[in-house]
Amino acid sequence: MSDEAALTPVARSAASPERTVARAVSDPSDFKNLFVLRGRPSRQAEALVALLACILVIALWEAAARLKLTNPIFLPAPSTVAATFWQMATAGDLLYHSGVSTLRVWVAFLLSAVLAIPIGILMSSYRIVGAALEPIVDFIRYLPVPALVPLSIIWFGVGEETKIFLLWLGTFFQLVLLVADDMRRVPHEYVESALTLGARPRQVLSDVAFRAMLPNLVDSLRITLGWCWTYLIIAEIVAAQSGIGFVIWTARRYMKTPEVMAGVIAIGIIGLVTDQIIRAIHRRAFRYL
Amino acid sequence: MSAPYLAFDRVTKTFGDLAVVSPPFDLTIARHEFVVFLGPSGCGKSTLLRMIGGLETPSSGEIRLAGAPVGPPDRRRGMVFQSYSSFPWLTVGGNVLFGMRYRDDLSSGEKRERADRYLKLVGLADFASAYPNRVSGGMRQRIAIARTLAAGSDVLLMDEPFGALDAQRRESLQVELRLIQKTDAKTVVFVTHDVEEAVFLADRIIVFSQRPARIVSEIDVSAIFGMERPLALRDEERFFHARTELLRMVRHTAGVDP
Ligand SMILES: Nc1ncnc2c1ncn2[C@@H]1O[C@H](COP(=O)(O)OP(=O)(O)O)[C@@H](O)[C@H]1O
Ligand SMILES: [Mg+2]
Numbered sequence: 344m345s346d347e348a349a350l351t352p353v354a355r356s357a358a359s360p361e362r363t364v365a366r367a368v369s370d371p372s373d374f375k376n377l378f379v380l381r382g383r384p385s386r387q388a389e390a391l392v393a394l395l396a397c398i399l400v401i402a403l404w405e406a407a408a409r410l411k412l413t414n415p416i417f418l419p420a421p422s423t424v425a426a427t428f429w430q431m432a433t434a435g436d437l438l439y440h441s442g443v444s445t446l447r448v449w450v451a452f453l454l455s456a457v458l459a460i461p462i463g464i465l466m467s468s469y470r471i472v473g474a475a476l477e478p479i480v481d482f483i484r485y486l487p488v489p490a491l492v493p494l495s496i497i498w499f500g501v502g503e504e505t506k507i508f509l510l511w512l513g514t515f516f517q518l519v520l521l522v523a524d525d526m527r528r529v530p531h532e533y534v535e536s537a538l539t540l541g542a543r544p545r546q547v548l549s550d551v552a553f554r555a556m557l558p559n560l561v562d563s564l565r566i567t568l569g570w571c572w573t574y575l576i577i578a579e580i581v582a583a584q585s586g587i588g589f590v591i592w593t594a595r596r597y598m599k600t601p602e603v604m605a606g607v608i609a610i611g612i613i614g615l616v617t618d619q620i621i622r623a624i625h626r627r628a629f630r631y632l
Numbered sequence: 633m634s635a636p637y638l639a640f641d642r643v644t645k646t647f648g649d650l651a652v653v654s655p656p657f658d659l660t661i662a663r664h665e666f667v668v669f670l671g672p673s674g675c676g677k678s679t680l681l682r683m684i685g686g687l688e689t690p691s692s693g694e695i696r697l698a699g700a701p702v703g704p705p706d707r708r709r710g711m712v713f714q715s716y717s718s719f720p721w722l723t724v725g726g727n728v729l730f731g732m733r734y735r736d737d738l739s740s741g742e743k744r745e746r747a748d749r750y751l752k753l754v755g756l757a758d759f760a761s762a763y764p765n766r767v768s769g770g771m772r773q774r775i776a777i778a779r780t781l782a783a784g785s786d787v788l789l790m791d792e793p794f795g796a797l798d799a800q801r802r803e804s805l806q807v808e809l810r811l812i813q814k815t816d817a818k819t820v821v822f823v824t825h826d827v828e829e830a831v832f833l834a835d836r837i838i839v840f841s842q843r844p845a846r847i848v849s850e851i852d853v854s855a856i857f858g859m860e861r862p863l864a865l866r867d868e869e870r871f872f873h874a875r876t877e878l879l880r881m882v883r884h885t886a887g888v889d890p
Contacts, residue, residue, distance in 0.1 A: 532716035535687055536776070540783045541707035541734035550733065554721050631720050631763040 451510030463522025671840025710785030
């Protein structure tokens with residue numbers, strides 16, 4: 344072959360991965376670091392410790408259940424929960440209910456975002472908007488969502504609107520303040536540079552300030568989306584016929600604890616996956632950071 | 633003396649009951665002059681500079697540029713800050729192009745040409761497609777300078793632009809800035825509290841008292857060194873001499889401030 348010479352460096356470097364793998368697993372200094380006050384971070388060692396801790400907790404739980412130290416009605420074994428989860432996902436309609444819940448969460452979340460982003464931006468950009476809205480938003484955000492369920496039913500009945508409204512209520516006012524804060528944190532220098540480059544105030548907002556706040560805004564949206572999922576149960580125990588909240592609530596009525604736990608785990612998995620996807624997009628879109 | 637291009641006319645400035653510029657402040661700056669404001673921190677240098685840029689308005693009095701009172705900020709008066717001077721989400725070239733974003737008088741071809749020219753002028757041609765976080769702090773300040781020049785500013789307002797740089801970068805940027813200012817024929821008002829920087833860069837140094845800002849003295853540096861400021865000037869006896877003299881004066885006016 345004519346490009347044998349070109350292959351030589353590849354062949355040489357092929358020997359090294361073996362070494363690095365061996366080092367990564369067994370480098371004693373990595374583990375020693377874990378015990379040093381403010382020690383250097385060592386990703387692999389820490390991941391290993393995290394994994395072991397998880398396994399330990401699950402193993403203890405499993406053992407406690409197997410040895411009948413706990414009442415299975417209260418605390419079924421993790422293996423039982425996992426089996427139930429699998430059964431519900433494949434044979435049951437957990438996927439359908441997850442889909443319904445996801446749809447509700449996203450509708451409410453987008454409704455929150457679409458309204459909160461411009462309002463939050465204006466609150467930090469123009470004193471008049473901030474002065475008028477800040478006290479109102481600050482007050483409403485402390486109203487407990489569960490306490491507003493009756494009011495919501497009076498207003499919207501027991502259909503989809505109530506569920507969306509409750510999710511929206513739990514997130515919108517928080518998000519407005521997060522967005523306002525993201526905008527407030529845009530350095531003055533960016534705004535003033537743009538002004539001295541000839542931008543009009545509105546152009547400063549759209550071309551510079553918004554662009555500068557964008558990475559933080561995406562983070563705020565990600566956090567808010569997480570909150571939506573925490574309010575989902577409250578929204579879906581209101582006369583719902585579908586959704587993960589409905590699944591959990593129905594299972595509770597018949598004391599099917601493994602199903603309750605499987606439902607909770609479904610929410611956890613969806614939340615975690617969404618969060619990781621948005622984080623990945625964030626990393627990719629804002630490489631310049 | 634040439635006609636006043638930029639003029640402070642009995643300007644005062646107070647923030648609430650904090651008098652920053654008082655008694656009334658008068659100063660004229662000639663076209664293409666390089667003026668350095670030197671004074672202890674907190675004395676009001678930035679406030680004066682920002683009033684030229686239209687980022688603050690005088691409490692009384694007037695600032696005139698080419699005969700007309702200055703209004704809100706526009707691209708005739710470009711500002712270069714010490715930090716957050718370039719936009720991190722744009723490439724180096726994108727930053728310089730942004731300087732012309734609001735110029736309708738240029739075609740996109742002309743904008744690109746101009747961007748290339750100014751990138752070359754500040755020595756960033758090879759970094760046009762890099763993001764600011766990948767280049768040094770000194771290069772980030774060059775981006776801001778090129779962006780402002782590309783915008784077509786007549787007056788460069790620089791607020792301690794090299795304050796965060798290490799000594800070597802600072803020196804080479806000073807040499808370049810002085811060259812750029814002469815090549816591109818700009819009027820520069822440059823704020824610093826660094827005596828050596830002031831002596832090296834300025835045609836004229838305005839030395840301020842502590843707050844409220846008053847002029848303690850004016851030094852015509854060009855009368856001593858002329859217009860050319862090669863790096864080698866720093867090693868000359870007369871540079872040392874001027875620097876030491878100014879340092880003594882500043883120490884004197886600063887009082888307790890070390
Ligand atoms: N927007 C403002 N509001 C209130 N006080 C201000 C404002 N800007 C500056 N000051 C005060 O005015 C004084 C002069 O500030 P500045 O012009 O930044 O000084 P320098 O640039 O010489 O260090 C300082 O005491 C500062 O705290
Ligand atoms: Mg200052």
